[in-house]
């Protein structure tokens with residue numbers, strides 16, 4: 844499927860298969876939040892971002908209204924991934940909102956700001972995907988593009 848961000852004239856491409864995979868990971872943790880890292884690549888003109896994979900955290904806190912992932916123990920996963928697919932890299936984050944909306948929280952916005960300010964991560968426009976789920980299914984989802992302290996939604 845294709846999602847467009849009209850503010851920035853960029854679009855996101857994600858396969859139904861990968862989206863289903865993320866949703867299933869999330870639903871399996873219901874009623875707690877769950878999520879991970881998004882991997883992908885931009886087209887040559889930087890107008891299309893293809894989300895190609897996810898890496899799941901090994902260390903995380905997931906409660907019904909909070910998800911915090913750590914990068915502990917996943918450096919190896921990233922390294923192996925980059926060796927296998929050198930043109931793909933970390934592009935952002937995803938997490939679920941069990942029985943919640945697809946609106947980001949102030950904690951979510953702060954977490955994205957921290958990522959951009961992190962010196963070891965060289966990324967200025969990370970993506971955030973929020974998937975609202977119930978016990979068995981996806982209610983709704985939304986992608987956001989982080990820019991200068993704001994999260995701009997994709998439609």
Ligand SMILES: [Zn+2]
Nearest residue numbers: 938947948951
């Ligand atoms: Zn959230």
